Amino acid sequence: MCAEKGTVALVHLFHSRAPVHTIIMKHWMFCVLFLFFVFCDVSTQRKKKTVQTLSRGWGDDITWVQTYEEGLNKAHTSEKPLMIIHHLEDCQYSKVLKKAFSEHPTIQRLAKSDFIMLNLVHETTDKNLAPDGFYVPRIMFVDPSLTVRADITGKYANRMYTYESEDMDFLAENMMKAKILLKSGHEEHGDL
Numbered sequence: 001m002c003a004e005k006g007t008v009a010l011v012h013l014f015h016s017r018a019p020v021h022t023i024i025m026k027h028w029m030f031c032v033l034f035l036f037f038v039f040c041d042v043s044t045q046r047k048k049k050t051v052q053t054l055s056r057g058w059g060d061d062i063t064w065v066q067t068y069e070e071g072l073n074k075a076h077t078s079e080k081p082l083m084i085i086h087h088l089e090d091c092q093y094s095k096v097l098k099k100a101f102s103e104h105p106t107i108q109r110l111a112k113s114d115f116i117m118l119n120l121v122h123e124t125t126d127k128n129l130a131p132d133g134f135y136v137p138r139i140m141f142v143d144p145s146l147t148v149r150a151d152i153t154g155k156y157a158n159r160m161y162t163y164e165s166e167d168m169d170f171l172a173e174n175m176m177k178a179k180i181l182l183k184s185g186h187e188e189h190g191d192l
Contacts (some may be wrong), residue, residue, distance in 0.1 A: 002083060058119050059102050062112045068126065071118040075144050078116060079162055081178045082142040084129060085119040093164075094137045100165035106172045113180055132160045139171065140176040141165055 008187070054064035065071040068084070075082035085101075086095035101107055111117050128148040129140050138161045141149040152174050153160040155167060163171045 014038055018126070021076050028063070054119075056089070056119055056121070057098050057102060059111060059117075061108065062117050064175055065116060065118050068118060068120070068124045071116050072142065072146055074116045075142060076146060079144045080114060080116050081144065081149070082116045082118060083111065083175070084140045084142065085117075086123070086129070086138040087119060087121060087136050089121055092161075096165045097137045097163060100168050101171075104168040104172065105173065107168060110172065110175045110179075115175065135159055135162065141174075143178070143181075149178060149181070152181075 053060060054066055055062060058064075065074055071082045071084065074080075087098065123134055126148070128150070130138070131148075131150045138159070139154070140161055141152050143149055154163045154174075155170060156162055
């Protein structure tokens with residue numbers, strides 16, 4: 001008897017609140033709104049993940065050029081040196097260098113204001129950019145006269161243009177060297 005009263009009371013309560021079609025309508029509205037918010041969130045996340053910037057993690061505040069040819073053209077017209085970083089996305093040494101490069105404030109400041117920046121995951125056809133071989137990571141400089149600065153090297157005799165994570169201060173010095181030599185070269189020619 002108690003069970004029957006409870007069941008009858010529950011059925012009566014259910015029917016007394018709202019008609020069945022109203023409950024079903026509210027249920028569907030809730031489902032539609034839920035799906036709308038889920039799809040909005042997923043599409044926002046997808047856009048965030050699929051946007052691949054030219055920085056590739058080397059410095060998002062830096063303006064990067066897309067191709068070697070574009071970099072040469074901008075270096076020539078802006079009279080700023082071009083800095084080229086040869087790397088591979090799946091190379092452990094490139095990953096470690098990228099992290100150190102992107103976290104070094106002086107390098108980031110110089111790269112942002114004083115250089116045309118290019119990072120390449122594919123080799124160029126210019127053999128001058130591999131004077132001691134095609135290895136990664138490798139950083140080269142090209143001055144606005146479009147001369148590859150093979151004289152600006154890293155610390156290692158067997159890989160002259162590579163830098164390791166602990167070499168970031170040395171790389172910053174080489175960046176300053178590329179700027180100073182550039183300016184002294186213009187002063188000698190009287191075109192600055």
